[in-house]
Amino acid sequence: MKNEKESATRSDFIRDIIKEDIKKNKNDGRVITRFPPEPNGYLHIGHAKAICLNFGAAKEFGGHCNLRFDDSNPIKEKEEYVESIKKDIRWLGYNWGDRECFASDYFEQLYEWAVQLIKDGKAYIDDLSAEEIREYRGTLTAPGKESPYRNRSVKENFDLFERMKTGEFPDGARVLRAKIDMASPNINMRDPVMYRILHKPHHRQGDKWCIYPTYDFTHGQSDSKEGVTHSLCSIEFEDHRPLYDWFLEKLHVYHPQQIEFARLNLSYTVLSKRKLMQLVSGGDVSGWDDPRMPTLSGLRRSGYTPESIRAFCERIGVAKRDSVVDIALLEYCVREDLNKRAPRVMAVLHPLRVVIDNYPEDQVEDLDAINNPEDPDMGIRKVPFSRVLYIERDDFREEPPKKFYRLAPGREVRMRYAYFITCVDVVKDEKTGKVVELHCTYDPATRGGNAPDGRKVKSTLHWVSAAQAIEAEVRLYDRLFVKPNPLEGKEDFKTYLNPKSLETLTSCRVEPSLKGARQGNRYQFERLGYFCVDSIDSTDEKLVFNRTVSLRDQWAKIEKSMKAGNG
RNA sequence: UGGGGUGUAGGCAAGUGGAAAGCCAUCCGCCUUUGGAGCGGACAUUCGGAGGUUCGAAUCCUCCCACCCCAGCCA
Numbered sequence: 001m002k003n004e005k006e007s008a009t010r011s012d013f014i015r016d017i018i019k020e021d022i023k024k025n026k027n028d029g030r031v032i033t034r035f036p037p038e039p040n041g042y043l044h045i046g047h048a049k050a051i052c053l054n055f056g057a058a059k060e061f062g063g064h065c066n067l068r069f070d071d072s073n074p075i076k077e078k079e080e081y082v083e084s085i086k087k088d089i090r091w092l093g094y095n096w097g098d099r100e101c102f103a104s105d106y107f108e109q110l111y112e113w114a115v116q117l118i119k120d121g122k123a124y125i126d127d128l129s130a131e132e133i134r135e136y137r138g139t140l141t142a143p144g145k146e147s148p149y150r151n152r153s154v155k156e157n158f159d160l161f162e163r164m165k166t167g168e169f170p171d172g173a174r175v176l177r178a179k180i181d182m183a184s185p186n187i188n189m190r191d192p193v194m195y196r197i198l199h200k201p202h203h204r205q206g207d208k209w210c211i212y213p214t215y216d217f218t219h220g221q222s223d224s225k226e227g228v229t230h231s232l233c234s235i236e237f238e239d240h241r242p243l244y245d246w247f248l249e250k251l252h253v254y255h256p257q258q259i260e261f262a263r264l265n266l267s268y269t270v271l272s273k274r275k276l277m278q279l280v281s282g283g284d285v286s287g288w289d290d291p292r293m294p295t296l297s298g299l300r301r302s303g304y305t306p307e308s309i310r311a312f313c314e315r316i317g318v319a320k321r322d323s324v325v326d327i328a329l330l331e332y333c334v335r336e337d338l339n340k341r342a343p344r345v346m347a348v349l350h351p352l353r354v355v356i357d358n359y360p361e362d363q364v365e366d367l368d369a370i371n372n373p374e375d376p377d378m379g380i381r382k383v384p385f386s387r388v389l390y391i392e393r394d395d396f397r398e399e400p401p402k403k404f405y406r407l408a409p410g411r412e413v414r415m416r417y418a419y420f421i422t423c424v425d426v427v428k429d430e431k432t433g434k435v436v437e438l439h440c441t442y443d444p445a446t447r448g449g450n451a452p453d454g455r456k457v458k459s460t461l462h463w464v465s466a467a468q469a470i471e472a473e474v475r476l477y478d479r480l481f482v483k484p485n486p487l488e489g490k491e492d493f494k495t496y497l498n499p500k501s502l503e504t505l506t507s508c509r510v511e512p513s514l515k516g517a518r519q520g521n522r523y524q525f526e527r528l529g530y531f532c533v534d535s536i537d538s539t540d541e542k543l544v545f546n547r548t549v550s551l552r553d554q555w556a557k558i559e560k561s562m563k564a565g566n567g
Numbered sequence: 568u569g570g571g572g573u574g575u576a577g578g579c580a581a582g583u584g585g586a587a588a589g590c591c592a593u594c595c596g597c598c599u600u601u602g603g604a605g606c607g608g609a610c611a612u613u614c615g616g617a618g619g620u621u622c623g624a625a626u627c628c629u630c631c632c633a634c635c636c637c638a639g640c641c642a
Contacts, residue, residue, distance in 0.1 A: 011581080038642050073641065130640055137638055141569045144638085175640055185570040187638050196640035215642045236636055239571045260572085262635095267578080273642095315590060317580050319573095322635055326578045329591045339604060374604065405602070414600060449600045460600050484578095527601045554602035 012318040014053065014259055018061055018230055021257075027229045031063025034101075034228050035089070036070045036219070039081035039203070041273035042288040042295045043088045045309065045330070046264040052313035053261070054232055055094040065094070066226055068101040072218045074202040082203070084288070088296040093306045103222045104204050110213045110221060111165070113251050114176060114194055118157045122250055123194060124150055125160040126177050133175075136182070137190050143183035144190045150179065164197055167210045171197050178217075180246060188243045192216050220244030223256040231258040235320060264316065265324040268479040269294045270486055270493060284497060285480075291546050292480045292501050302477060303522050303532025303548030308337040324485065331549045338522060338530045338548070343371045343378060346416065346462040347510040347525040347545075349474055351390035353437045353466065356421060359387040364465070367448070369417045372524075381513050385418045388466040390509050392527075395461045396438060398426060403558050405458035407438070414460040416526065420446040462526045469509035472543040474531065476503040510543070517543060527551065 022029050033054040037047065058065035067089065071077045089096070117123040126149045128136065138144030152160075161176055163169065176195035184190055194217040199210045220243075223231045238260045248255045265271060270279075271294055279285050279293070288295050291302030299309065312333040316325050346369075366382035391407070400408040407413050412422040425439035445452050449460070478501045483489065486496040514523075519535040529550035538544040 036642090040642080070642065076641075133640075134638070139569085139638055142638095143569085172640065177640095187570080190638085193640050198640085212640095214640070219642085235572070237642090239637060241571095262573085315579080317590095319580070321573050321580095323579060326591060329579070332591060335603090344601080344603095370600095373599095373601085403602095416600060418600095457600090459602070462601075524601085524603085527603070529603095551601075551603050556602090558602080 013320070014230070014232060014261060014318055015057055015060070017257075017259060018057060021229070022061060030227075030229055031058055031061040032066070032227050032229045033058045033063065033232060034066040034068050034223065034226060036068045036103075036222075036233075037085050038070045038073070038076070039078060039085060040073075040076040041081060041277060042084050042297055044271055044273070044276065044293075044295045045266060045299065045312075046271040046294075047088075048092060048296060048309050049264045049313050049316065049318075050232070050234075051089060051092055051094060052310055053318055055096075056313075057230070057232075063229070064099055065096060066099040066101050066228070067096040068103065068222060068226065070215065070219065070222070071102055071104045071203065072213050072215055074198060074200040074205075074212060077203055079203045084297065088300075091300060091306055092296065092309060101222070101226060102204060103218050104202060106218070106222055106225055107205060107209060107213070109225065110218060113221060113247075114213070114217070115158065115161065117178065117194075117250060118161060118176070119154055120250065121154055121179070123157070123176055123178050124152055125157050125164070125174050126150070126191075127174050130172060133193075137187065138182070140187070146182050147177075147191070150191070161195075164195070164211050165209075167199065169197055171199055173197060176211075178243075178246070180243075186239055186242055188216070188240050189246070192243060216240060216243055217247065220247055220256070220258075221251070221253065223258075224248055224253045227254065228256040231256045233258060233260055234263040235260045260320065261318050262320050262322055265322075265485075266294060266330065267324055267327045267484040268481050268486075269327065270481070275487075275493065278494070279480075282494070284494065291475070291477045294480075301532075301535055302546050303338075303530060304334050305337050305341075305522075308334040311337065327479065334530065334549050335552070338524065340374050341372075342522045342524045342530055344369075344373070344526050345511055345514060345523045346383065346464055347472070347474070347508060347514075347523075347528065347531070348390045348392055348462065348464045348469075349476075349505055349508045349525075349528065350393040351464075351507065351509050352393040352396060352435065354389045354391050354421075354463070355437065355439050356387050356389070356442045357424065357439050358441045361387060363387070364468070367417050383417060383511055383513070384465045384468040385415075386465045386467055389415070389463045390466055390469065391415075391438075391461050391463045393435075396423070396435065398435065401559075401562065403562075404555070406461060407459075412443075412457050414446070414449050414457045415442075415463050416460050417449055418447070418463070419443060419449070420451060420455075420457055462528075464509045464511050466509070468512045470512055470515055470543065472508050472510045472514070472545060473537075474505045474508045474545045474547065475534070476505065476547050477501065478503075508545075510545075514543065516540065522548070524551075 035054045055065045126147045175193045177191045180189045182190050195211045198212050201207050289297035289301045312330050364384050364386045368380045369383045371378040395406045419442040421440040421442045423440050427437040429436050481496045482498045483496040486493040517533050519533050521533045530548040531545040534544040
């Protein structure tokens with residue numbers, strides 16, 4: 001019932017255009033999109049937006065979405081990245097079937113098209129150096145000037161281009177340029193480079209080529225070859241569109257429609273492969289899949305579900321304006337998903353020993369605990385209770401501030417699914433004064449958590465039985481940066497890295513039902529948050545959990561506001 | 568001082584001449600054996616600004632302002 005609204009047709013300006021095109025029977029009503037990553041890095045949540053849009057829209061309108069690797073620059077691209085990209089897209093829940101394409105598969109055709117333009121007098125070989133080309137290009141406000149090589153004969157251009165191809169010239173010696181207009185107000189039209197000499201092996205083509213087409217000469221024609229009807233790309237390519245149009249027109253080939261939309265920005269992180277790469281290579285994170293990274297592999301490892309990421313992408317919408325989405329929305333989306341699906345479990349992160357003085361020395365009771373109150377079908381499990389327990393250090397205050405409902409000397413609280421207990425004594429370290437143990441009494445009549453006399457307690461604590469608990473490592477991940485927009489200050493963005501983005505806790509205690517928890521399993525640690533068994537470091541001998549996201553925390557807010565002003 | 572874009576609440580985002588959707592965040596209640604979840608409520612007299620057209624303007628026109636992108640042989 002709740003999911004009915006999911007099927008409600010979502011709408012954005014791009015889907016509106018597609019609907020309109022279908023209505024007008026443009027392209028015979030076909031819808032072909034494509035997701036065109038360059039295999040030079042790992043996919044991040046910003047790519048997820050594009051993936052959901054391209055695959056999502058294609059599916060909604062009965063079309064197809066190609067996965068096409070835009071691999072025209074062998075300097076940056078690697079097989080490792082194409083594999084990770086495929087894995088991430090599949091994980092996100094999308095399939096491209098046999099529609100797996102590579103721009104490099106079109107190199108032969110692209111070469112022929114280049115020759116065609118040369119023969120039509122629409123492209124020429126330029127011997128200017130890179131620096132000279134830049135100088136000749138002019139500036140934003142001043143027109144450029146024509147290269148002295150601009151008017152070579154077709155014959156000479158063709159000859160030179162062939163010799164570029166056969167490897168006669170060193171890198172950078174010459175380029176092939178489109179002959180358009182050096183005075184165009186659109187800089188992209190000032191005789192853009194189409195081919196450059198790069199004596200570099202290509203991850204798929206090997207040593208076959210030593211000249212490579214530029215993105216500008218590759219992208220539009222690749223879309224064209226694939227019969228893409230709606231070529232959705234980000235906004236910075238808007239003023240490249242006239243150039244793509246120019247190539248397509250001069251080549252007399254099918255002309256896809258390009259539509260631009262704004263890329264995603266997320267608060268408290270960065271979304272640029274270049275910046276993310278810097279974090280990886282600088283050792284600021286453990287790798288592309290560090291759970292703090294906004295990469296899909298990082299989000300996956302931290303416990304995010306593909307469903308939650310898709311839901312996020314739906315909620316943020318698609319538009320053209322620059323925007324920064326609050327990361328709280330992403331966090332909301334995982335909580336929403338995991339709340340319904342994640343089994344609940346008790347885990348104590350900062351253990352404080354509690355002895356129940358009046359509980360029989362050797363007794364252990366197996367108490368019923370509900371696996372997920374949101375989903376009765378998930379059943380119940382047994383949790384052992386005994387004389388010595390651990391509770392969360394934060395759940396006890398010797399001098400409780402107002403609004404602190406948890407345990408304190410003389411105070412009675414409920415141990416979840418167990419008994420009411422009352423704190424009767426506090427044991428401290430003589431030297432440091434640190435509380436090391438609590439003594440409590442329990443009320444046998446409250447077994448299961450209810451008092452027959454109707455007596456209420458103000459809070460319920462999670463706990464773990466000392467003897468049966470399993471020791472585990474828990475990694476508390478937090479936002480990567482301390483500033484909503486780390487790129488906004490004058491300093492290098494790394495200045496704003498959150499020094500507390502990872503806190504590793506090595507002696508946590510988790511309930512025994514977690515024995516055998518498998519990598520990737522997700523749980524809610526009651527009252528704490530959602531956690532996921534680390535997919536790399538966790539073993540049967542030593543469980544390692546990553547915090548995906550904390551639970552919403554009313555008390556934390558109260559405490560914070562008390563500290564901020566009212567206290 | 569070239570060209571291309573974009574301005575609706577703290578953050579996203581609908582709206583396309585006829586009473587400013589929705590979501591997140593925030594706040595307030597209710598409920599609760601998770602201070603979770605859930606439920607209910609509050610949150611833009613006004614749409615970057617100023618004029619104009621119109622019975623009527625966020626929507627149309629004019630001017631102005633702000634922000635983003637482009638001077639890679641990156642994509």
